[in-house]
Amino acid sequence: MAILIVLLYIIFFFCKRYTEYKGKMFASKIEADIENDLFKHFQKQDFSFYDEQKIGELMSHITTDAYNLTNVIKSTPEIILGVFIRFLVVFAFLFFYNKAFGLILLSAFVLNFIFMWNILSKVQKANKHLREIFSNIPSDLEENLSGIKTVRSFAN
Numbered sequence: 139m140a141i142l143i144v145l146l147y148i149i150f151f152f153c154k155r156y157t158e159y160k161g162k163m164f165a166s167k168i169e170a171d172i173e174n175d176l177f178k179h180f181q182k183q184d185f186s187f188y189d190e191q192k193i194g195e196l197m198s199h200i201t202t203d204a205y206n207l208t209n210v211i212k213s214t215p216e217i218i219l220g221v222f223i224r225f226l227v228v229f230a231f232l233f234f235y236n237k238a239f240g241l242i243l244l245s246a247f248v249l250n251f252i253f254m255w256n257i258l259s260k261v262q263k264a265n266k267h268l269r270e271i272f273s274n275i276p277s278d279l280e281e282n283l284s285g286i287k288t289v290r291s292f293a294n
Contacts, residue, residue, distance in 0.1 A: 146227060153223075157216050165212035172204040202269075 180196060225247060233240025 150223060154220060157219060161212040161216055165208045168211055169204050169208040172207060173200055176200050
């Protein structure tokens with residue numbers, strides 16, 4: 139039985155490394171495509187669009203949003219696959235040895251899933267609010283720095 143556990147751990151280790159490598163390669167390609175597409179989209183906009191939008195906010199969308207989306211694309215399959223495989227292995231061992239422990243684990247997993255699903259909506263709202271705050275920081279910084287130049291020119 140110990141040999142089986144070691145064998146499963148070795149297989150899991152190599153599968154995890156492979157998915158991390160492929161995920162990073164895939165994510166970097168996606169990030170470059172997203173940034174290029176956003177930049178092309180911004181180039182096609184009218185002059186009135188740039189009058190209404192702050193340049194710092196647009197820069198934030200090109201860099202930060204593309205990076206965040208890439209991280210989600212890369213890490214979500216890795217996390218889901220890792221948790222799912224671990225759960226199946228633990229559930230199989232517990233159910234094999236004692237059906238009551240296996241059912242307890244299954245019910246705990248289902249309750250945890252329901253609890254996390256409810257929290258996820260709250261986290262998404264908070265994340266959206268933080269993104270709005272962080273997107274204003276570069277534009278405010280740009281305005282302040284350009285204001286320094288104006289003030290110094292008037293002071294001279």
